[in-house]
Amino acid sequence: MPKSTSNMQLPPPLGRDAALFLDFDGTLVGLAPTPEAIEIPPALVSLLSDLSDQLGGALAVVSGRQIDSIDRFLAPLRLPAAGEHGVQRRDATGHTQEQRAPDLAPILEIANELARVHEGLLVERKHAAIALHYRLAPQLEAVCQDAMSRAIANNPQLELMHGKFVFEVKPAGVNKGIAIDAFMTEAPFAGRTPVFLGDDTTDESGFSVVQPRGGIAVKVGSGPSLALHRLESPRAVYEWLVQARDLLAAPKAEAANTKADADAPQESPRSPE
Numbered sequence: 001m002p003k004s005t006s007n008m009q010l011p012p013p014l015g016r017d018a019a020l021f022l023d024f025d026g027t028l029v030g031l032a033p034t035p036e037a038i039e040i041p042p043a044l045v046s047l048l049s050d051l052s053d054q055l056g057g058a059l060a061v062v063s064g065r066q067i068d069s070i071d072r073f074l075a076p077l078r079l080p081a082a083g084e085h086g087v088q089r090r091d092a093t094g095h096t097q098e099q100r101a102p103d104l105a106p107i108l109e110i111a112n113e114l115a116r117v118h119e120g121l122l123v124e125r126k127h128a129a130i131a132l133h134y135r136l137a138p139q140l141e142a143v144c145q146d147a148m149s150r151a152i153a154n155n156p157q158l159e160l161m162h163g164k165f166v167f168e169v170k171p172a173g174v175n176k177g178i179a180i181d182a183f184m185t186e187a188p189f190a191g192r193t194p195v196f197l198g199d200d201t202t203d204e205s206g207f208s209v210v211q212p213r214g215g216i217a218v219k220v221g222s223g224p225s226l227a228l229h230r231l232e233s234p235r236a237v238y239e240w241l242v243q244a245r246d247l248l249a250a251p252k253a254e255a256a257n258t259k260a261d262a263d264a265p266q267e268s269p270r271s272p273e
Contacts, residue, residue, distance in 0.1 A: 008230035011195075011218045014244035019192035019215075020055060021180055021206065022048075024063035024070060026164065026199035027220045030234050033136055034122060035065070040073055047241055049077055054248040057092050057188045062176050064163065064202060066126055067096065085161070085170060085202060086179035087128045091186055099171055101128040102157050107169045110151045114144065128171055135165035163200045177205030184213070197237060 014020065022028055025038065032038045052059040060080035061070050067083035067090055082089045090096040107130045108123070115121040120137025121144070123130065132148060134140050145160075148167045152158040159172040180196060183189045194215035196206045207217035207226040217227035220237055231237050 008219065008225075008228060011197075011216055011229040011231065011240065013247055014195065015193060016054070016248055017192050018055060019058040019060075019184065019189040019194045020051065021060050021062045021183070021194065021196040021210075023176075023196075023198035023200070023203050023206075023220075024061055024065055024073075027197050027203075027234060027237055028061075029073075031135075031164065034133070035069070035124060038073070041238055044238065045074055045077055047238070047245060048074065048079065050245050051241060051248070052077075052079060054245065055188075055192075058192055060183055060189070062086075062179055062196070062198075062206060064131075064168070080183065082176065082179035082183075084126050084129050084174075085176055086174045086182075087126075087171060089179055089182060091183070092188055099128055099174060102155075102171055104128075104130050104169070107148075107151050107158070110147055114147050118143065129168055131166050131168040133166045138165060141165075161202060163202045175205035176203060177207075177209035180206050180209050197231070199234075 025031055025035070028044065029038045029040060048059065057080070060082065062082045063070055064085050065083055067081045067088050070081050070083065071078055078094070080090055080092045087099045088096060108125060111123045111130055111132045114132065115123050118137060118140055120134065121140065122133040122136070124133060132144050134144050144167050145162070148160050148169055152160055152169055157172055158169050161168045161170055176198070180194060184194060194210045194213055195218070196203070196210045196215070197218040197220055198206055199220035204226055207219075210217045211226065211228065216229060218229045218231055219225035219227035220231050221233060231240055
């Protein structure tokens with residue numbers, strides 16, 4: 001369970017040996033009334049591309065979204081990614097693994113019926129999960145939780161996850177921490193220091209994997225967390241990432257300037273007149 005960490009500190013600068021894992025909604029981009037209504041900061045794609053290059057490709061998005069949704073918003077980038085909390089995972093070579101989807105028809109029927117009866121609910125059908133969003137009707141939290149809990153009561157293959165204004169039914173035993181663990185066994189992530197930024201309760205499993213490895217866990221926004229570091233908003237995340245890119249670029253720039261100075265033609269000493 002997350003614990004209160006009122007003494008959280010700002011994260012340290014990103015090292016060149018880092019393996020960087022980033023949640024998407026609420027971390028890289030601000031939350032929106034619906035999943036499709038998010039706004040991508042104009043320079044975010046180029047920033048992530050630069051950081052990926054500087055880290056030797058060891059940058060991955062770890063999200064509750066499906067991978068094709070991440071790709072669409074970050075086009076033309078196709079970063080290593082874990083989608084649906086790890087149900088889908090694409091490694092650095094571009095190979096994608098997907099867990100077999102369970103029978104979600106009964107869950108979908110219950111969620112759709114609830115959305116028909118109550119205005120403001122949104123049902124999102126994923127590859128292997130059903131998400132019931134109630135951001136536009138927060139007063140229905142208990143109703144949504146009760147309905148989705150009863151829907152999976154007799155199915156041990158499924159579990160209910162509670163995020164920010166969403167209840168999601170997904171395969172049991174799948175989470176972001178497991179996905180990060182898998183990345184850390186593969187090139188180019190293996191042997192690096194893991195750093196994970198996330199804003200929601202669904203990111204806590206990632207924090208619980210990263211910190212015991214000697215890595216850095218960063219909670220975005222308010223609320224209790226296992227993470228020992230905090231940034232206050234997606235805007236603060238963006239600024240931290242810009243600073244990281246600039247710091248990582250600095251040694252190369254200095255080396256290039258030093259080489260240019262060494263290669264420059266030297267003036268011959270003038271003879272005294």
